Amino acid sequence: MDKILVVKFRNIGDVLLSTPLISNLKNIYPDSQIDMALNKGCEDMVSNNPNVDNIIIYDRPRIKKLGIFAQLKEEIRFTRNIRNNHYDMVINLTEGDRGAQLAFLSGAKSKLGFPVRKGLLSKIKIFDKLGDDKKWQHTVEKDLQFINLLDKEVDNKEVKIYWSSMVEQEVDKILADNNIKQFVHIHPVSRWMFKCWEDDRMAKIIDYLQQDKGVKVVITGAPVKKELDRIDKILSLCKTRPINLSSKLTLKHLAYLSSKAKLFFGVDTAPMHMAAATNTPVATLFGASNPVIWGPWNNNSDKQLFQDEDSIQTNGLHYMVVNMNHEILYENKVKKSKGMTLIGFEQTKQIIDLLI
Numbered sequence: 001m002d003k004i005l006v007v008k009f010r011n012i013g014d015v016l017l018s019t020p021l022i023s024n025l026k027n028i029y030p031d032s033q034i035d036m037a038l039n040k041g042c043e044d045m046v047s048n049n050p051n052v053d054n055i056i057i058y059d060r061p062r063i064k065k066l067g068i069f070a071q072l073k074e075e076i077r078f079t080r081n082i083r084n085n086h087y088d089m090v091i092n093l094t095e096g097d098r099g100a101q102l103a104f105l106s107g108a109k110s111k112l113g114f115p116v117r118k119g120l121l122s123k124i125k126i127f128d129k130l131g132d133d134k135k136w137q138h139t140v141e142k143d144l145q146f147i148n149l150l151d152k153e154v155d156n157k158e159v160k161i162y163w164s165s166m167v168e169q170e171v172d173k174i175l176a177d178n179n180i181k182q183f184v185h186i187h188p189v190s191r192w193m194f195k196c197w198e199d200d201r202m203a204k205i206i207d208y209l210q211q212d213k214g215v216k217v218v219i220t221g222a223p224v225k226k227e228l229d230r231i232d233k234i235l236s237l238c239k240t241r242p243i244n245l246s247s248k249l250t251l252k253h254l255a256y257l258s259s260k261a262k263l264f265f266g267v268d269t270a271p272m273h274m275a276a277a278t279n280t281p282v283a284t285l286f287g288a289s290n291p292v293i294w295g296p297w298n299n300n301s302d303k304q305l306f307q308d309e310d311s312i313q314t315n316g317l318h319y320m321v322v323n324m325n326h327e328i329l330y331e332n333k334v335k336k337s338k339g340m341t342l343i344g345f346e347q348t349k350q351i352i353d354l355l356i
Helices: 012-016 019-028 060-064 068-084 097-105 139-149 165-177 199-212 225-236 251-260 270-277 338-342 345-355
Strands: 003-008 033-039 054-058 089-092 110-113 183-187 216-219 263-267 282-286 311-315 318-322 328-331 334-337
Touching (some): 019 033, 068 097, 270 282, 282 345, 318 345
Parallel strands (some): 003 033, 183 263
Antiparallel strands (some): 311 318
């Protein structure tokens, strides 16, 4: 196998969770070139990865702003670029039509992917072998099934993220300048606000860690106004003063910061998956998504142990408070998941106490 293209047009965390598939492909085909086609903004999840040769970026936000004919021209250019690379195998890790269309037009000898769920492409035979997208399983396992479809054995299930020595130096300097040695990394906000916890409870946990546990808290957040406004609200409710690095770090810096932390605390976000990938213990709250599919992956285990049920759960290093009431409600025009509002401070304090 000379050239392999893996397509994952999803979000940041999804791309990170595909890294075990990449490392297994490299083990099976050690002399192959493995490229990835991704949405813009996800490239940090696989850049510096020794198993990935090239990253082909689809700039969705820019293309969507173009007129219809300009969009069509961009789509043709992108597809032609893929076809000109003469891939031997394409593996499409999403059920959407863009990845399927790319695989169909790639000219690859072997094509694997998930069934297209709707539209014209759902009626065309595109893939030689189909993955099972109905089975209820963790995202890591879902992607790894393509190794079995190649009639090969899965060698490892480690989710990994890589960064440069420069990133380490820059984060180490920030920690030194703030006299931070032991700390808890908290990423309190998701880009999907309904995944967030109540602001006053998040503030209470920050204070509990700093006052009662005597551990410094470092806050991070994306450089997005609505997320930064939410973090400002949380910090205004705190009695203590955590170090706020919101909007000041890249995803690579965020990953390395997590690797240095005593604990990561937050909700279902890409930074949660990044922290788990660095083998830092994760304490997280799930009241808007399914633990079986999205729980923090334990690199020290070959299986996922979280269940879709209301409880406090553990999977090796990682702990989770789960509420499965995913009813959506609106409060002061803010979209919320009922399950997140039902997770209380005392429950959450329990998993903090178990880890610190």
